[in-house]
Structure formats: structure tokens, C-alpha cells
Amino acid sequence: MIEYGSDALGFTGLRVIEQPAREFWSGWHAGFGSTGLRVIEQPARSVYKGMKIEKGKSFRGMRIKRAVKGLSPKIFLATLLAMHGFFLTGTAGKVGTGFGEEIYFFCGAAVRVPMDEIIPNYEKESGNKVNVIYSGSGTLLAQMELSKRGDVYLCGSPDYVIIGEKKGLLIPGSEKIISYLVPAIIVPKGNPKNIRKLEDLGRPDVRVGMGNPEAVCLGLYGLEILDKNNLMEKVLPQVVVFAKSCEDTATLAVLNKVDAILGWDVFESWNPDRVRWIKINPAQIVRISYIPVAVPVFVRNRRLAEEFIDYVINNPESKKIWRKYGHIRDMKKAKKYAPRASVGGVYEIPSRYWDILKKAK
Amino acid sequence: MKNKFFPGVGFFVLLAAMVIFLLAMAGIVYQLFVSSPQRAFNLDRIIFAVKLSLITSGTAAFLSILLAIPSGYVLSRYNFFGKKIVEAVLLLPMVISPTAMGAILLIFFNTPAGKLIEKIFGPIVFDVRGIILAQVVIVFGLAVTLVKTVFDYTEKEYEDIARTLGATENQMFLRISLPMAKKGILVAIILVWARALGEFGATVTLAGATTFKTETLPVAIFLSLASADVHLTIIYIILSLAMAGAILFLLKVSTERRH
Numbered sequence: 001m002i003e004y005g006s007d008a009l010g011f012t013g014l015r016v017i018e019q020p021a022r023e024f025w026s027g028w029h030a031g032f033g034s035t036g037l038r039v040i041e042q043p044a045r046s047v048y049k050g051m052k053i054e055k056g057k058s059f060r061g062m063r064i065k066r067a068v069k070g071l072s073p074k075i076f077l078a079t080l081l082a083m084h085g086f087f088l089t090g091t092a093g094k095v096g097t098g099f100g101e102e103i104y105f106f107c108g109a110a111v112r113v114p115m116d117e118i119i120p121n122y123e124k125e126s127g128n129k130v131n132v133i134y135s136g137s138g139t140l141l142a143q144m145e146l147s148k149r150g151d152v153y154l155c156g157s158p159d160y161v162i163i164g165e166k167k168g169l170l171i172p173g174s175e176k177i178i179s180y181l182v183p184a185i186i187v188p189k190g191n192p193k194n195i196r197k198l199e200d201l202g203r204p205d206v207r208v209g210m211g212n213p214e215a216v217c218l219g220l221y222g223l224e225i226l227d228k229n230n231l232m233e234k235v236l237p238q239v240v241v242f243a244k245s246c247e248d249t250a251t252l253a254v255l256n257k258v259d260a261i262l263g264w265d266v267f268e269s270w271n272p273d274r275v276r277w278i279k280i281n282p283a284q285i286v287r288i289s290y291i292p293v294a295v296p297v298f299v300r301n302r303r304l305a306e307e308f309i310d311y312v313i314n315n316p317e318s319k320k321i322w323r324k325y326g327h328i329r330d331m332k333k334a335k336k337y338a339p340r341a342s343v344g345g346v347y348e349i350p351s352r353y354w355d356i357l358k359k360a361k
Numbered sequence: 362m363k364n365k366f367f368p369g370v371g372f373f374v375l376l377a378a379m380v381i382f383l384l385a386m387a388g389i390v391y392q393l394f395v396s397s398p399q400r401a402f403n404l405d406r407i408i409f410a411v412k413l414s415l416i417t418s419g420t421a422a423f424l425s426i427l428l429a430i431p432s433g434y435v436l437s438r439y440n441f442f443g444k445k446i447v448e449a450v451l452l453l454p455m456v457i458s459p460t461a462m463g464a465i466l467l468i469f470f471n472t473p474a475g476k477l478i479e480k481i482f483g484p485i486v487f488d489v490r491g492i493i494l495a496q497v498v499i500v501f502g503l504a505v506t507l508v509k510t511v512f513d514y515t516e517k518e519y520e521d522i523a524r525t526l527g528a529t530e531n532q533m534f535l536r537i538s539l540p541m542a543k544k545g546i547l548v549a550i551i552l553v554w555a556r557a558l559g560e561f562g563a564t565v566t567l568a569g570a571t572t573f574k575t576e577t578l579p580v581a582i583f584l585s586l587a588s589a590d591v592h593l594t595i596i597y598i599i600l601s602l603a604m605a606g607a608i609l610f611l612l613k614v615s616t617e618r619r620h
Binding site for chain 2: 136137138139141142145146160163164167212214215216239240241242243244245248255256257349354357358360361
């Protein structure tokens with residue numbers, strides 16, 4: 001039984017009595033599923049005295065009319081408010097306080113592992129619910145565009161923030177940086193083909209794996225490195241497979257399916273027992289990437305979205321989790337691996353790329 | 362009035378389904394016009410994806426039916442120890458997630474047995490052969506089940522008569538059983554082909570998503586959506602719908618012609 005008998009409702013106490021389903025149709029009810037709810041108007045005094053009123057009796061015929069007629073606008077409004085609180089949030093008293101709200105979080109699958117630890121922490125501390133949708137960064141943008149939904153967007157590289165802003169899906173200037181990513185050669189444990197430098201990927205005996213540059217950010221960064229170091233013609237024919245996502249690219253090395261992949265430094269901390277990070281000559285790295293998080297234009301409660309973003313980036317517990325999974329949080333540290341590299345920005349796939357692929361076919 | 366209730370509901374449901382379908386199509390066409398292409402249109406790639414899809418799914422359908430005819434016949438006509446288990450295992454790839462099936466295959470080709478197979482038949486992992494294999498694995502259970510059902514419904518009496526007239530089992534199968542099941546098998550080929558055409562999860566896991574190599578139509582749809590290119594995605598979707606429509610139309614024609 002739920003009782004609303006408070007001073008907030010003025011002199012009137014409102015009492016909602018839960019009834020078994022059997023009686024659902026027999027009174028003046030509003031309810032869902034198997035629970036019938038009966039709203040009875042009565043003087044506050046009697047509620048305060050804890051008197052037992054009307055229990056067991058049902059409103060029928062004239063009583064219904066009388067009950068409805070007797071509802072003053074004030075009481076009617078109070079009833080609506082009380083029912084709204086009950087049905088919409090499931091817990092009366094939590095409406096509009098910012099507590100128990102829900103966040104639609106469109107999150108790049110590349111950070112699923114740390115996020116699976118951060119999100120439950122946030123939910124426990126804030127009482128809010130995070131509805132997380134994991135997928136590729138571009139897929140998430142398309143999903144937001146088509147569903148017109150999303151409170152927070154996290155992607156694998158800044159390119160998608162640029163696309164998102166261009167498409168009018170993200171609030172300009174809302175972008176924040178979580179961590180930096182350095183392009184790296186990742187080889188299966190033991191480095192079977194003894195790969196030491198970028199040029200080794202062009203050797204005829206080496207099978208290389210990459211993310212598809214059109215859809216996967218690390219593929220694009222890898223391609224740019226090959227392009228700027230004049231290795232595209234040599235290495236692309238050695239690429240035996242394009243993976244469809246960042247994690248799939250990592251899996252290629254983990255499952256020992258190729259001799260080397262062009263990936264991110266963090267892959268080593270994802271699978272320290274299965275793969276090794278071969279550092280690319282710092283002078284050859286033209287660009288380092290970062291993991292951005294931004295607020296979509298569809299956000300329902302911007303303050304809440306920003307609060308969540310702040311928790312993900314700055315909460316001490318979150319920071320620990322990012323470090324645990326090898327994410328570089330400081331730009332200076334990332335620059336150590338690539339002092340001449342620019343951070344973020346766009347790289348367009350050159351038309352030469354298609355010609356090389358067609359020729360390789 | 363009371364007697365017409367049931368067909369009435371049926372008509373209503375069909376009408377509702379058609380309305381929803383048309384609305385969804387209208388949404389697709391609308392999106393095509395409101396979205397703008399992200400990159401320059403690359404016709405070569407689209408043609409490649411369509412051709413690769415048709416060839417691989419056609420080959421996979423043909424191979425699966427070729428293997429399903431004798432196995433479906435055996436399952437229909439003979440009882441043997443473990444028959445139920447065999448039937449269940451055959452249907453397994455249809456029930457579990459295609460990505461899981463792809464991963465199982467990928468891991469299998471890491472074993473000595475898998476490596477031997479690649480040595481004999483040439484590269485399968487990350488290759489066009491991989492696409493065909495993934496599709497065959499996914500649709501084979503369906504093919505066998507369909508063919509078995511076809512044989513279940515052909516009259517066994519004619520086969521018995523052929524045997525009493527002195528036909529060998531081979532002759533009986535080729536001259537009597539197979540011709541009688543011809544039409545059903547044709548339908549099975551088309552259904553299996555349609556299923557193989559839409560296969561994505563196992564294909565992309567085993568064969569990858571390599572441009573101008575293993576990019577089938579479903580993979581192309583995934584990649585264009587993954588690069589947030591709604592416009593190109595919709596072009597691919599319309600192409601897939603047209604192909605699926607043509608195949609299903611073929612199915613309707615082949616089933617209704619000789620009624």
C-alpha cells in the first residue's frame with residue numbers, strides 16, 4: 001500500500017491503495033499490469049489519525065460519479081502529480097532532482113573494457129542509470145543521426161568528432177580528451193617474423209593486418225604513416241586482411257592470424273600475454289590520435305551529461321582504471337613516442353590507395 | 362459476419378505488414394535524398410560488391426544443395442543410430458550467432474587439421490574461399506532440412522515399384538526420386554541462395570572486410586555505416602533489396618508455375 005498523505009497536498013490527504021488484479025475493473029482505477037490502483041479522496045485529518053477508511057468498499061455507480069465530481073481542480077492536479085511520480089520514475093519523490101536519471105551513452109567499442117568498470121562505479125555513486133550502446137565510432141554517429149538520440153558520445157579518434165560536428169550531430173566545443181593513442185606495430189608474442197621497423201612490413205614473407213581505413217580509425221592512421229613514409233606501394237600488397245573494427249584488428253594479432261598489425265600502443269596492455277608492441281621510429285609517426293568524448297545535440301540534460309563526462313575523465317577511480325589499461329593520459333608523455341607528430345586533425349585517403357588495391361586484386 | 366472473422370484478421374495483418382513495409386521504404390528513399398554522400402561515389406566498388414555477393418552466395422547455395430541432396434535423402438529414407446544428433450548438429454550453425462560460427466572457423470584453421478585443409482584447397486582464411494565456406498556452413502543445415510522435407514513428401518510407393526521392377530537403388534534415385542523432388546529442390550536452392558546472400562557475421566569474421574577482395578554487399582553495408590556514411594549505406598541497402606526481391610520473385614514464379 002502506498003500512501004501520499006503530506007502537507008504538500010494542502011489540507012487534503014491523498015491515499016493510493018494497491019489492489020489485487022481481480023478488482024481492477026471494479027472501481028475508479030488507474031494502473032498497469034496486474035496491479036489495480038484506487039485513488040480515494042479524503043480529508044487529511046483522517047489520514048493523519050491513521051484511520052482506516054473505505055477499505056474493502058468499491059466505488060460503483062453513483063459513488064464513482066460522486067467521487068469524480070467531488071474532485072476539486074487542486075486535488076485533481078495533486079493526483080496527477082502523484083501518479084506521474086509513481087508511474088514515470090517508479091519511485092515517488094525522485095522526480096526532477098537529477099537523481100535516478102538515465103543517460104544514453106553511445107560509446108566506441110574500443111574502450112569497452114575500461115568502461116565496463118567505470119560505468120558501474122558511476123551508477124553506484126550517482127544513482128543514475130547509464131544506457132550504454134557499444135559499437136564502431138562511425139556506426140554510433142549513424143545510429144544517433146537516424147534515431148535522433150544520444151546524451152554522450154565517445155569515439156575512437158577525433159576524426160569522428162569532426163564528422164559529427166560537420167553533420168550537426170555534436171555540440172561544437174563540447175569535446176574533451178580522455179587519453180592519447182600512439183600508432184604502433186603489434187606482433188604476436190615471440191615476434192615470429194622478427195619485425196623491428198616499419199619497413200619490415202613490406203617484406204614479401206610478412207602477412208600484415210590493418211583496420212579498413214574507410215571505417216576504422218586505426219586503419220586510417222596506419223595508412224597515413226605508410227603514405228607519408230612512401231611505403232604504401234610496398235606494404236599494401238602485403239596486407240592480407242582489413243578488419244572491420246578496432247577490436248577485430250587487435251584480434252588478428254592475438255589469434256596469430258597475421259605476422260603484424262598496424263594498431264595502437266594500448267593493444268599490448270589489452271593482451272599482454274599474447275602480443276608485443278614494436279615501437280615505430282618516432283620520426284616516422286606523423287600524427288597521434290586521442291579518444292574524445294563529446295555531447296550530442298540530442299542531449300536531454302546537458303548538466304548531467306557533462307557531470308558524467310567529468311566522472312569518466314577526472315574521478316580518481318576512473319583515472320586508475322584508464323592507467324591500468326595502458327592509456328596515456330598526458331600529451332607530453334605521448335609526444336615522447338612521436339615528438340614531431342601533430343595531434344588529431346584529418347587525413348584524406350589519397351586516390352592512389354584505390355589504384356594500389358585494384359592492382360593487388 | 363462471425364464466419365468471416367478469421368480471414369478478416371488475416372487481411373488486416375497482411376495490410377498492416379504492407380503499410381509498415383511501404384513506410385519503411387519511404388523512410389529509406391527520404392533518407393537517400395536528405396543525406397549527402399561523404400566521399401566521392403566509387404562505382405567500381407559497388408559493382409565489385411554486387412558481383413562478389415552474387416557469385417559467392419550462388420556458389421555456396423549450389424554446393425550446399427549438391428551436398429544436401431544425398432544427405433537429405435538418407436535422413437528422409439533411413440533410420441540409423443544417432444540420426445537425431447546428426448540432425449541437431451546440422452542445425453546448430455543456424456541457431457548460434459553467425460559471428461560465433463565465424464570465430465569457431467577462424468580458430469579451427471589455426472589447428473593442424475585446418476592448416477592441412479588450407480594446404481590442399483588453397484588459402485581460405487581472409488580469402489574469397491573463406492566467404493563461400495562461411496556461407497556454406499551457415500546454410501548447409503537449412504539446405505539439408507529443406508531437401509529432407511522435400512523427400513519426406515514424395516511418394517515412397519513409386520520408389521518401391523521401381524525396385525520391384527528391378528531398378529537398382531542408384532537407378533531408382535536418379536530416375537524416380539530425384540525427378541519427383543525436382544521442383545522442391547529448386548525452391549530449396551532459391552531459399553538457400555537468399556539466405557547466403559544476406560550472410561554477414563560468419564563471413565566478415567572468417568574472410569575479413571578487405572576492399573576489392575572480400576567486400577560482399579552486407580560487408581559493404583556495414584563498412585559504409587561504420588564510416589557514418591548514411592547516404593552510401595542506403596544505396597547499398599536499396600541494391601540488396603532489389604537483389605533479394607528478384608530472388609524471392611523467382612521463388613514465387615518457380616513455385617506457382619505448374620499448379
